[in-house]
Amino acid sequence: MSLTDWTGAALDSPAGDEPPAPDEWHPVEVPGRPERFADAEVVAYRTEFGDPRDDDERATLELRGLFAHARIWLNGDLLGEHDAYFVPARYELDLDADNELVVECRAPEEFGGIYTTDRVPDSRAVPGIWWGADLDTHPETFIDDLSLTPRRTDEGAVIDAELAVEAGESLAERISMSVRPQGFRGGGVMERAKIEAEAGERATISKTLELRDPAYWWPAGHGPQHRYAVRAKLGDSERVVQTGLCEIEEAGDGAGDGLLVNGQQVRARGFSLLPTGDPTWDVERAANANANLVRARGHVPPAEFYEAAAEAGLLVWQDLPIAGPDDYDAERATDLVGTLTSSVERHPCVAAFGVRSDPTDHLAGVGPSRLARYKVRWRAWRAGYDDAADRDVAEAFPEDAVVFPVSGAPGIGPDAAHVYPGWEFGGADDTEWILDKYDCDGAVGAFGAGSLAAEEGHDAAGFDADAHDAYVSRNGGKPGADEAGAVEASQAYQTRVLKQVTETLRRRGTGLLAADALRDTDAGAGMGVLSADGSQKAGYEAMAASLEPVQVLLDAYPTGGDTRELTVVNDTPEAVSGTVSWTAGDRTGGSDVEVAAYGREAAGTLQVPDDAEAVELSFGRADSAVQNVYPL
Secondary structure (H helix, E strand, O other): EOOOOOEEEEEOOOOOOOOOOOOOEEEEOOOOOHHHHHHEEEEEEEEEEEOOOOOEEEEEEEEEEEEEEEEEEEEEEEEEEEEOOOOOEEEOOOOOOOOEEEEEEEEOOOOOOHOOOOOOOHOOOOOOOEEEEEEEEEEEEEEEEEEEEEEEEEOOOOOOOOOOOOOEOOOOEEEEEEEEEEOOOOOOOEEEEEEEEEOOOOOEEEEEEOOOOOOOOOOOOOOOOEEEEEEEEEEEEEEEEEEEOOOOEEOOOOOOHHHEOOOEEOOEEEEEEEEOOOOOHHHHHHHHOOOOOOEOOOOOHHHHHHHHHHHOOOOEEEEOEEEEEOOHHHHHHHHHHHHHHHHOOOOOEEEEEEEOOOOOOOEEEEEEEOOHHHHHHHHHHHHEEEEEEHHHHHHOOOOOOOEEEEEEEEOOOEEEOOOOOOOOOOHHHHHHHHHHHHOOOOOEEOOOOEEEEEOOOHHHOOOOOHHHHHHHHHHHOOOOHHHHHHHHHHHHHHHHHHHHHHHHHHHHOOOOOEEEOEEOOOOOOOOOEEOOOEOOOOOHHHHHHHOOOEEEOOOOOOHHHHHHHHEEEEOOOOEEEEEEEEEEEOOOOOOOEEEEOOOOOEEEEEEEEOOOOOOOEEEEEOOOOEEEEOOO
């Protein structure tokens, strides 16, 4: 059952050995992030409940999303401490008829990731019980945990299963285990494993389940999303966990060539996801915008996020919660690597990991001046960063994992570049220059521009109002415009930047790219193409067109009087052929084009009349057509 009747209180400092006892408790929603505690460093939560057990049943408490350092007391006794919010805190309870549970949550001193930056409003980083508080009853002997590690072998594939059993009595039994395909026809597995334990013991056993003719999980557009359900049963107790089979590695010498997924090349393209609302909803909206990749930037989402990504066919780039310039404990970070990889290894969609994000901000604020390139070169030359600790931590990931030790601005040798032409420096037409100058054609983990969702949104978290005003006023925004006009101009500018940078990266064949970001973290403005409440900005549909797997693109965002080149990009494993058509004002044209798998093919040029209101492109095939529109 869920524990939902809670009170809470902000504390001046952590409690001592005894549970906190503030002067006043206030009703709060748990799970959740109570806004009344948005500025608090330490928050205590309290609930009371009866004993739900019958006869010889046992009870376990599971707290999910404990942010960030927590201590838990039951009836005045300390149950334990917990400091990794992305894995559950789980305890067996010795209950009285009436019980008091107190949980103290303290803001992190390190490893808070993006929650400790200005990208996230204080209301999203409240110390608390974010994802769930459940009290479950079990038989006297029960399966407490089932962890899965799927892997390919020379003969096919296996699933390594590890079970933990709490033995309430002396035990010498066999656990039955099965593997069943979910939603497709395929071979299943039935096995039994012997387990022995003394009364009161916690016994663990390992079992390798061999799959005949295994079916693999593929990202969207490259194959089906096959998954398996693994069931373990012991008496009246059972556990069911889903997993999938997928092998992911870098293609070529690095992720600039994309990823190899089950031996097949995949160019990964999509969005960064920041901690907003329901992450499963964000996954759906990313998939609807033709993404096949989402990056959990600087934070770790709940388990439901990975389930949704696997179902939607989205690859996941998962960061450690390390962001910003502050030093961190490398030994503790290495421990977190093990905790993180163990928690996500059953999910077939997890494609890559990041260690540290944005250790410097040396290119921020250069602005749109005509000396922007000079300033970028000067700041990049002066930038210094010692990434030794990040690379040591990266070594702790599994040997075959795709890992980016450092993601950040050019000039510090990042493994994944964060490039913001048209927002931090220069204009969107500086994209080619920055990519060439600093060899950033590998993984590009962030790019884009912010926009308003409401005229009064300049103070929103994660939004650089100075950059916005400088660029939007320079590019057609009208100071003093009414609210609708200001928001429209803002979103139009964001759209132009996003389309030009995205399409430049795609034309160059960049193998992995993630736009910053899918959704704003705060009301009023942000880097997202969706506002914080989920409503669409102009950039959402524009990005959906730019991310189409097969699309016709211009070499730059057009303006009246331009001559622009057309290119058809094909990021699918099959060759395509079709007809390119374009309209610009009263001019039209087109050509027939064939494009190899993962290829790019020139498709002629077009001239934009001075009075054109839009340039409209399409690529038609026998069974479908895609459009790409550039409002002017």
